[in-house]
Amino acid sequence: MTKHHVTTTVNGDTVEYLCDARETLLDCLRDKLNLTGAKEGCGTGDCGACSVTLDRRLVCSCLVLGVEAEGKQIETIEGMARGETLHPLQRKFIEHAALQCGVCTPGVLVAAKALLEKNPDPTEEEARYWLAGNLCRCTGYDKIIRAVLDTAAELREAS
Amino acid sequence: MALDDRKSHFTFVGTRPNRPDGLDKVTGRARFGADVTAPGMLFGAILRSPHAHARIVRIDTSKAEAHRDVKAVVTRADFADVPFKPGLEGEFWNVLENVMAGEKALYDGHAVAAVAASSALAARDALKLIEVEYEVLPHVTDVDKAMAPDAPVIREGAADYSVPEGMHPNVVRYHESGHGDVEAGFAEADLVIEDHFVTEATHQGYIEPHACLASLGADGKGELWCCTQGHWIVQKTCAALLGIETAQLRVTASEIGGGFGGKTTVFIEPVALALSRKANRPVKIVMSRSEVLRATGPTASASMDVKIGMKKDGTITAAQGVFRLQGGAFPGAPGDMTAMCAFAPYNLTNVRQVGYDVMSNRPKQAAYRAPGAPMGAFAVESVIDELCKILGLDPIEVRLKNAAREGTKASYGPTYDRIGLVETLEAAKDHPHYSAPLKPGQGRGIACGFWFNHGGETSVSLALSEDGSAQLMVGTPDIGGSRASMALMAAEVLGIPYENIRVTIADTATLGYNDVSHGSRVTYASGLATIKAAQHAVEKLCERAAAKWGIPVDAVKWENGCAVPSGPNAGDFDPLPLAEITADMGRTGGPISGHFEATPEGAGVSFGTHIVDAEVDPETGKTSITRYTVIQDAGKAIHPAYVEGQFQGGAAQGIGWALNEEYIYGEDGRLQNPVFLDYRIPVASDLPMIDTVIVEVPNPGHPFGVRGVGETGIVPPLAAIANAVSNAAGVRMRQLPMSPPRILAALKGNG
Numbered sequence: 001m002t003k004h005h006v007t008t009t010v011n012g013d014t015v016e017y018l019c020d021a022r023e024t025l026l027d028c029l030r031d032k033l034n035l036t037g038a039k040e041g042c043g044t045g046d047c048g049a050c051s052v053t054l055d056r057r058l059v060c061s062c063l064v065l066g067v068e069a070e071g072k073q074i075e076t077i078e079g080m081a082r083g084e085t086l087h088p089l090q091r092k093f094i095e096h097a098a099l100q101c102g103v104c105t106p107g108v109l110v111a112a113k114a115l116l117e118k119n120p121d122p123t124e125e126e127a128r129y130w131l132a133g134n135l136c137r138c139t140g141y142d143k144i145i146r147a148v149l150d151t152a153a154e155l156r157e158a159s
Numbered sequence: 160m161a162l163d164d165r166k167s168h169f170t171f172v173g174t175r176p177n178r179p180d181g182l183d184k185v186t187g188r189a190r191f192g193a194d195v196t197a198p199g200m201l202f203g204a205i206l207r208s209p210h211a212h213a214r215i216v217r218i219d220t221s222k223a224e225a226h227r228d229v230k231a232v233v234t235r236a237d238f239a240d241v242p243f244k245p246g247l248e249g250e251f252w253n254v255l256e257n258v259m260a261g262e263k264a265l266y267d268g269h270a271v272a273a274v275a276a277s278s279a280l281a282a283r284d285a286l287k288l289i290e291v292e293y294e295v296l297p298h299v300t301d302v303d304k305a306m307a308p309d310a311p312v313i314r315e316g317a318a319d320y321s322v323p324e325g326m327h328p329n330v331v332r333y334h335e336s337g338h339g340d341v342e343a344g345f346a347e348a349d350l351v352i353e354d355h356f357v358t359e360a361t362h363q364g365y366i367e368p369h370a371c372l373a374s375l376g377a378d379g380k381g382e383l384w385c386c387t388q389g390h391w392i393v394q395k396t397c398a399a400l401l402g403i404e405t406a407q408l409r410v411t412a413s414e415i416g417g418g419f420g421g422k423t424t425v426f427i428e429p430v431a432l433a434l435s436r437k438a439n440r441p442v443k444i445v446m447s448r449s450e451v452l453r454a455t456g457p458t459a460s461a462s463m464d465v466k467i468g469m470k471k472d473g474t475i476t477a478a479q480g481v482f483r484l485q486g487g488a489f490p491g492a493p494g495d496m497t498a499m500c501a502f503a504p505y506n507l508t509n510v511r512q513v514g515y516d517v518m519s520n521r522p523k524q525a526a527y528r529a530p531g532a533p534m535g536a537f538a539v540e541s542v543i544d545e546l547c548k549i550l551g552l553d554p555i556e557v558r559l560k561n562a563a564r565e566g567t568k569a570s571y572g573p574t575y576d577r578i579g580l581v582e583t584l585e586a587a588k589d590h591p592h593y594s595a596p597l598k599p600g601q602g603r604g605i606a607c608g609f610w611f612n613h614g615g616e617t618s619v620s621l622a623l624s625e626d627g628s629a630q631l632m633v634g635t636p637d638i639g640g641s642r643a644s645m646a647l648m649a650a651e652v653l654g655i656p657y658e659n660i661r662v663t664i665a666d667t668a669t670l671g672y673n674d675v676s677h678g679s680r681v682t683y684a685s686g687l688a689t690i691k692a693a694q695h696a697v698e699k700l701c702e703r704a705a706a707k708w709g710i711p712v713d714a715v716k717w718e719n720g721c722a723v724p725s726g727p728n729a730g731d732f733d734p735l736p737l738a739e740i741t742a743d744m745g746r747t748g749g750p751i752s753g754h755f756e757a758t759p760e761g762a763g764v765s766f767g768t769h770i771v772d773a774e775v776d777p778e779t780g781k782t783s784i785t786r787y788t789v790i791q792d793a794g795k796a797i798h799p800a801y802v803e804g805q806f807q808g809g810a811a812q813g814i815g816w817a818l819n820e821e822y823i824y825g826e827d828g829r830l831q832n833p834v835f836l837d838y839r840i841p842v843a844s845d846l847p848m849i850d851t852v853i854v855e856v857p858n859p860g861h862p863f864g865v866r867g868v869g870e871t872g873i874v875p876p877l878a879a880i881a882n883a884v885s886n887a888a889g890v891r892m893r894q895l896p897m898s899p900p901r902i903l904a905a906l907k908g909n910g
Contacts, residue, residue, distance in 0.1 A: 020280055031279075036194040037187020039416070041366040042448040046835035049366055077187035086185065094181035097800035100639035100808065102184030103191055103367040103416025125844075132844040135835065137364045137417050138639060139804055140811030141843040 008069040010035065011079025019066035025059075026050045028066035029076060037077035037106045041135065048134035051107035052076045058114040060133075077106035080113065089113055089151045096147035100138035108134045112148045120156055124149060166863055171650040175800045176657050178643040180414070192370030192386030192413045197441035200372070201230050201275040203434050204282035205427065205444070206289050207454060208264030208271055211298035211520040211828025212311065215264060215271060215291060222288040223274055228281035231438035232289070234272045235259045238400055238433060251399045253489045257523045258400070258429050264293065265313060265488035266520050267829040268453025275434040275442045298520040298828040302462045302485035305329045305519040313488050313518040329518045334495035336571055337479075337511035344477025344509030348468025352545055356538035357894040358877065359821035360460040360485070363527050364812070364840045367416020368446040369455060373431035375401065376439065381408040385428050388418040388636055389675025393425055394667045400429040401436070408432075411666040412636040419812070420526030421456050423675045449833040456525020457822055459484040459492040461534040465501070469546045473557040477509035478502050478570075482535055485517045486524035492516040493524075493531030499571035500874070501535030503609035504558070504580055504766060506567040520828055526677060528809060529610040529870035533816065533877045537895065540606035540878030545891060554605050554882075555588045558768075562607075579792030579856030579866075580607065580766035586852050587768045592788045601774045601785060604882025608767050608874025612867040613678025618671040618756035619688035621649060621696050625745070627738025629653060629696075631689060632665035634673025635681045639808075639869070640801035644682050645689045647797050648863065652693035654720025655737055671756055679867025682797055683762050683858070688755045690862050696753030703747050704735045761860015765867060767791035769810065769875040773883035777906060780899030782818050782884055788850040794858040794866030805868045807849040813876020815841045817884075819896050 003018040010033060017032040024043075029035045029052070038061055041047035045060040052061045053075040080087045089112050092098070099105045108131065115122060115130045122130065127148050128141070136144060183189040220232040238255055247255055260269045272289050276282040297311040304310055305327070312328045321333040345351050371385035381403065387393050390410040398405040415422060427444040435442040446455070462483045468476040480501050486492025494514030502510050514531075547554045562584060567575050587593055587605060597603055620632045631649050635641065642662040650657045674680065697717045704722030705712040708731070716725045721734035744751050772786040789806040796802040819839055823831040832838045857864025877895060884902070885891045890909040894901060 022280060027279075030193075035187075036190070039191065039367065040193070040445070041368070041416075042835045044448065044834050044836060047366055047448075081186055086182075090185040093185050094177045097175070097178070097640065097798075097804055099181075099184055100801070100804050101365070101367070101415060101417045102180070102189055103365075103414075105184050106187040109185060124848075128843040128846075132842040135366055135840060135842060137366055137419070137812070137840060138808045140807035140841075140849045141846055142807045142849045143800075143804060145843065145848070 004067045006067055006070050008072050008074060010074045011076060021067060023066045024062050025064040025066050025069050026061040028069065029061060035076055035078050039103055039106065048111060049104050049107040051110040051134065053110065053114060058111055077110055080109060087113065088154055089148070092147040092151040096143045096150065098139065098143040098147035104134060104136045108136065108144060116152055116155060120152060122152060169651055171647045171657055172795065172797050172863055173799065174647070175798060176643065178640050179646060179662060180642060189414045191367055191416050193445045195372050195384055197372055197374065200441045200443055201277060201438055202279040202282045203273055203275045203431050203442045203444035204286050205270045205430060206272040206286045208260065208267065208269040210264055210293055210295050211267050211300065212296040213264045213293035214296060215260060215262060216294050217292040218272055219290040220272060223285045226285045226288060228276045228278065229274050229285045230277065230440060231275040231434045232272065233430065233433045233437060235261050237437065247399060251396065254396055254424060255400050257489060258426055266522050268450065268522060270430065270454065273430045273434060275438050300519050300521050300824045300828055302460055302483050302517050302519065305485060305517050306483065313520065317490055317518060330515055331490040331518055332494065332516035334498050334514035336499065338568065339509030341477040341479045341509045341511045345468040347476040349471045350546060350550060351466065351468040352542050353464065353466035354542055354893060356463045356465065356541065358461045358534045358537060359895060360457040360521065361816045361820040362452055362457040362838065363419035363421035365417025365419060365421060368448060368451045369427050370445040371428045371431050372441060372443045373428065373435045374441040375432045375436040377436065379403040379407050381432060383408060383410045383428060383432065384413055385410065386413045386415045386422060388415065388422040388638065388677055389673065390667050391634065391672045392423065392675055393428055396425050397429050397432055401432050409666055409668045412664050415636050415638055418638055419528045420530060420677060423526050423677050424456070426455055448835060452833040452838055453830050454522050456523055458527035458530065459486045459524045461497065463534065463538040465538040465542050467542045467546060469550060471550055473550070473552045473560045475505060475507060475561045478507055480512045480535065480539065482513065483515040483517055484531065485519045485521065487521040488518055489523040490516055490518065491524055496531030497535040500532035500609050501539045502570035504563055504607040505561045505570065506563045507570055510570045512570065528812065528873040532608065532610055532874045533813065536606060536608045536874050537877035537881060541881055541891070544604065544882040555584055555593070558607055559584050576763065577856060577859055578764060578766060579854050582854045582856055583766055583768040583790045583792055586790045586854055587770055590770065590788055590790065590852065592770045592786060592850065597772060600887060601772055602883045602885065602887030604771045604773070604879045604886060606769055606875040606878035606882060608871055610679065610765050610871040610874055612683065612762040612765050613680040614684050614759040614762045615674030615678060615680050616672050616758050617684040617688045618673055619685060619692045620670060621692040621753040623696060623741045623751045625741050627655065627741050628659045628661070629655065631660055631662045632669055633662060633685045633689065634665055634670045635676040635685045636664055638676055639804060640798065641681045641685070643801065644686060644797040648686050648689050649693045652690055652697060653737060654717065679765065679869040680762060683861055683865050683867045684759050686797065686865055687759050687861055688757065691755035692753040694753065695755060696751055699751045700737060700740050703740050703744065706747065708732050761858065763794055763858030763860050763866040765792055765871040767871045767875055769879040771879040771883040773880060773887050775884060775887040775902060780902035782897060782902065784814055784847055784880070787847055788852065789872060790852040790854060791868065791871055792854045792856050792866060793868045794861065795855055795864035796853050797865060799853060802853055802868050803851045806851045806872045809872020810849050810876050811841050811846060813873045814846065814880060817877045817880040817895055817897060819898055821896050
């Protein structure tokens with residue numbers, strides 16, 4: 001079976017891979033580019049553990065085909081920190097104990113970053129509805145929501 | 160351990176430092192089950208039965224084997240070949256039968272064959288080349304129907320000695336316990352209520368599907384990486400199923416993306432090992448979500464009858480419960496646990512409980528957070544609520560009046576040591592939530608819950624480095640931040656900063672046997688072993704100081720991270736810090752380590768009380784949880800933020816179980832909702848903030864007073880929410896989940 005050659009940009013780096021037409025962007029990130037921060041929790045777009053941004057739009061990478069990434073700009077959890085400086089969301093998640101097992105955390109962080117870029121001052125309800133596509137089974141979301149709202153407040157103060 | 164040995168003033172314990180694995184987990188570099196590869200690795204995939212119950216007449220794997228990308232195909236025949244351990248028995252046999260079907264497929268999703276191929280796509284394609292001829296058999300998936308005389312028999316001879324004569328062969332275990340004379344007790348009551356309750360099976364719903372990477376050679380030596388709650392049980396079980404020696408298989412636990420009891424056994428690991436042995440290459444298997452839902456352990460479903468008698472003043476005169484639990488096509492449904500926990504919060508003169516373990520054509524149930532307890536609490540706490548309502552009594556006052564205390568003979572037999580139920584009820588009564596006004600359409604519910612907690616086999620080692628830092632090796636996978644708690648407890652004993660301690664989840668080659676991370680045992684048992692291992696190291700540090708100073712070792716005490724001369728030698732020498740002793744240790748006797756291993760028996764039982772406000776929309780039947788407060792006895796909270804997290808997580812899972820989650824089987828015996836879209840767990844917009852109150856009634860069985868906190872939090876929610884919804888809707892809800900169609904039907908039935 002012929003594979004497709006894809007050239008795309010991930011976290012600012014130009015990358016290339018060969019993929020089967022059936023392989024998802026998540027498969028390509030994990031198995032071809034060794035970027036295993038995005039997780040497959042469901043493969044059907046219901047859990048958000050594979051969240052990445054594609055041309056700044058938040059997507060479930062399990063619902064995007066690898067071939068669709070051609071010429072796009074992809075941001076993943078691996079690109080969230082700048083050097084050794086964590087993104088404020090990453091820091092606040094640690095401080096608020098907003099993770100237990102941590103498997104949903106990369107997806108939640110990518111989604112929360114997309115929220116704050118769109119809406120720097122979300123209400124609790126807005127944060128809850130935005131993150132409704134990211135399943136967490138450990139925390140009951142309480143500390144996650146607090147961490148997101150606290151980060152938003154800190155970023156607003158800083159700007 | 161005597162109470163006066165216990166520590167009550169702490170420097171590190173009770174603080175909230177950042178978790179040691181935090182950076183890895185927020186940057187995506189933490190390695191979970193599916194995140195590793197090996198040179199030459201193949202990908203495995205598993206073929207599963209589409210039938211709920213079918214005889215496997217023939218499996219033809221020849222076409223799959225002929226596929227050029229396929230390197231190995233296995234069926235049950237590849238497990239039967241066990242050179243020096245012929246014939247598995249008991250639970251090993253059950254697990255083997257579950258991971259790869261033998262003569263019959265016993266549920267929709269039961270594994271029947273597996274392939275390893277050079278790519279994941281090729282493996283999936285190759286499954287389609289395997290031909291299986293089935294003879295479909297009658298099936299049963301409902302617990303009451305599985306006990307009925309005409310039910311199809313899942314497996315003859317599966318019942319143990321406990322089952323009374325005359326029961327259907329699907330009833331495989333029976334439990335009965337209690338004390339007093341319940342009939343006499345009911346005769347004393349002013350009001351007796353007997354009611355029937357039903358709960359559906361739910362899945363633990365961990366976000367990380369099962370995943371493993373296995374390597375096994377013809378020499379019988381193997382390596383296994385997997386996400387598991389306990390890698391020693393994986394090692395022992397896989398070795399038995401593959402017919403190799405336990406010690407020849409080294410198992411490493413990956414970071415684990417949730418377990419909640421569901422990762423306390425094996426599913427894909429023995430299959431990957433068998434494929435690897437046959438292909439002579441490493442094999443990785445990762446389950447899909449539908450495989451997780453169809454073929455890994457959900458909890459049991461339950462059918463229950465509870466009868467309670469009460470006097471007008473709220474005194475419970477007698478209580479009786481019959482709990483029938485369906486646990487899939489294997490023995491193991493925790494009917495005994497349900498029965499033993501159901502009435503455990505109360506001081507009862509007359510109590511009797513019966514539990515049944517019933518098989519059906521569903522996946523083998525696995526533990527789910529306080530396995531068995533939430534269902535029983537739902538039934539019992541609902542009846543108590545109804546009694547309070549009819550008698551016009553306050554539900555907290557009634558529970559306080561009947562509450563178990565130190566010295567109470569528990570419903571399941573033993574006499575309680577120091578327990579904290581009353582303290583949680585008092586805290587609930589005083590909490591502003593309990594007196595806050597409700598809006599129209601809202602109802603409030605409260606409920607109590609109990610869980611035993613567990614000790615288990617535990618082995619911990621601690622090694623000091625020359626620079627005075629410490630590495631701690633524990634054997635219980637960290638599911639919810641336990642490395643932070645272990646480091647805090649070690650810091651407390653050693654007197655060195657939390658940050659100077661690196662905690663590692665050791666592999667099976669590094670420590671002796673460690674029981675699984677279950678039973679809320681990690682902070683209790685691994686914590687106790689950590690404290691003892693650190694104390695062991697401190698003894699050696701004191702010996703080195705004594706030798707240096709030339710005084711008896713019993714004249715040296717350990718204070719704030721330093722050896723200090725005491726008694727007649729007090730003040731003779733300057734305190735000697737840990738790092739100064741370790742700097743010289745190569746010359747003063749060699750490495751300094753501490754070790755402890757035991758099966759601690761003092762896991763203190765745990766109680767909680769939850770307060771819930773619910774709002775029911777009479778138009779749609781949708782329930783919203785508007786306020787939730789968890790109050791639970793933690794004994795001593797080592798890292799309070801992660802204790803709160805356990806309380807909140809338990810409540811959230813309980814909300815899902817109470818309102819929405821259920822395994823839905825069609826007439827054909829197939830699971831109808833094996834994806835997260837249809838098996839919908841609570842999302843952020845479904846829940847309110849979950850308030851927590853940590854009550855601390857120290858456990859006499861732990862040096863710092865710790866009680867396990869992981870499981871009790873899921874015991875009260877089903878009942879507390881059912882009571883809130885029943886109060887809001889004005890009709891008693893006796894079946895879970897209280898999904899909108901059930902609420903609408905109940906409202907309609909009520910006129």
